[in-house]
Amino acid sequence: MIPDKPLRRGVPKLATPMDRRVLLQMSGSAIVAAALPVRGWAQADPLPSWNDGEAKRKIIEFVERVTTPGEAGFAPPAERIATFDNDGTLWSEQPAYFQLLFVLDQIRDLAPQHPEWKTKQPFASALKGDMKTVMAGGARSIAPLLAATHTGMTTEEFSRRVGAWIETARHPATGKLYTEMAYQPMLELLAYFRANGFKTFIVSGGGVEFMRVFAERVYGIAPEQIIGTSGKLKFEIREGKPVMVKLPELFFFDDKEAKPVAIQQQIGRRPLAAFGNSDGDLAMLQWTAAGGGERLPVFIRHTDSVREWAYDRQSKIGKLDKGLDEAAASGWLVVSMKDDWKRIFAFEK
Amino acid sequence: MIPDKPLRRGVPKLATPMDRRVLLQMSGSAIVAAALPVRGWAQADPLPSWNDGEAKRKIIEFVERVTTPGEAGFAPPAERIATFDNDGTLWSEQPAYFQLLFVLDQIRDLAPQHPEWKTKQPFASALKGDMKTVMAGGARSIAPLLAATHTGMTTEEFSRRVGAWIETARHPATGKLYTEMAYQPMLELLAYFRANGFKTFIVSGGGVEFMRVFAERVYGIAPEQIIGTSGKLKFEIREGKPVMVKLPELFFFDDKEAKPVAIQQQIGRRPLAAFGNSDGDLAMLQWTAAGGGERLPVFIRHTDSVREWAYDRQSKIGKLDKGLDEAAASGWLVVSMKDDWKRIFAFEK
Structure with a gap:
């Protein structure tokens, strides 16, 4: 997932030793580390599927500010938490979740x-x-x-x-595997954040046990960094062997105000950046924005009726109404899939 | 927390590039990485406060087996999860929690x-x-x-x-800060596990919001890797600003069978190693042991009435009764604080 395209623009600096080390950790071996120059190292465009424009620029500027020592918004790696809704933010959610x-x-x-x-x-x-x-x-x-x-x-x-x-299983409209319907620009963004020392978390209304089956492979997000809706579990010993049984009782419904609550309960740190696509993510973005200092609350807006789907204020799935108003009033970034994304899915030519 | 004492015994191998990289990540800078030889690198005793004996040997052998490619028990870094009870396992719990x-x-x-x-x-x-x-x-x-x-x-x-x-605040018996009553052998063990690619988690009956205040500084365990008892939270907007209010209602009581449940809910992976000191940790150790392959379920036993406290089967706090029976029947490691620990607290001379 580390981009290898030629240099384009908005080259992110890898400013601190920690940043470099985190990237080294991802890059394959200690040998590679030894071979890399310590300063003056330029990186290829980390977001090649994003059109050059305000959205991409704002995201890169945010990452540079929080990772550059001496900048007012600098945050040590331990505080670099980014949270992502899943349905409609990391992959599609139409014609149904x-x-x-x-x-x-x-x-x-x-x-x-x-x-x-x-x-x-x-x-x-x-x-x-x-x-x-x-x-x-x-x-x-x-x-x-x-x-x-x-x-x-x-x-x-x-x-x-x-x-x-x-x-x-195949998606009814595209005939693709569901995992192929992850958004390529968001996969690049996840990798870009992690390369800059961020821990990336999913905070979704979807089932946590459902997402964990594929999220590590598809998004690079480990099970322990996935927060979602969950049912109660029962630990019991069956024939001398402990098992975990899924009970027909809701334990936690991770939507709306419950999202920042779950972030506090399970992460215990306020995100620096949060990405959502619906009013169900509004509270998470509010909680993120209110942290003070450098924060990046972002709505992904479904504006592309040709390559994906176009829906927002009137939609039953992924309704984005109050969120659009608050984003406009507060100056939050709203990403237009149609205008800001060069391609949406990796399978597009 | 990386040991710098002279070589003593039981030298752990750092066998894989990933192991080395994880250690490099902890070690300060990419320059250090470049200077280190890739093979034949001996490390100082990682557990200097542990007496040479069965407990220390079993722990080191376990770590070597799960980190050595080709060994039957080898586990990739993503699966290296170790969970630790807090009260009585990482710090004292007498005369009261x-x-x-x-x-x-x-x-x-x-x-x-x-x-x-x-x-x-x-x-x-x-x-x-x-x-x-x-x-x-x-x-x-x-x-x-x-x-x-x-x-x-x-x-x-x-x-x-x-x-x-x-x-x-000072402890009523020792006059020390409470954070000084963390067990030095366990601090070394936490660092040793992390240096070998493990993610270390606290899974405690204590309050999660309480532990998070000091656990990162004292144990090196980040807020998002702390699981504990929690009350319900309410997200609300006060004078235009979101706040999180602690409600007088229990959300989750993290004890006994609830510990493996919380591990499944929040980590989503079964630990390779689990450390506890009471019957409240028994289910967590059972769940860990039942994972198959190389597992390390451990009880820390309070056997030192001089340097710490001695209590187990009859104690109201930290009762260890069924756990001792099951450890004996299943061959789990039981660490004796008196016999296995050279010193218990860092403040001992």
């Missing part, structure tokens, strides 16, 4: 063991692929589907199911 | 604003320093004291209070 599409696929797979589902709602609609009816029922309709597919098994069994699905 | 001593000190500090406390239990006993009566009341007695000292303020205000206390 991908985790819901996993649920529907699982319901179909499990149906032969549950003949009663053919006539029982919401299972009957789910089996017909009638997402409109399922979604119209809201949480009350989705809860039984979640319970049937996300609970009653051990965490290991659940991970196996998600793993099998994510390796083979 | 230090956080409870903080509570009593806070009650005294706040008493002038609460004249009613003089006659109201459990505050009256707490103000008289009558811990026996307070403790005898159990959770029902302690809860109002916790609520009065741990809730109703913002997280920032609470951190300030803990910070002021931890810098000045």
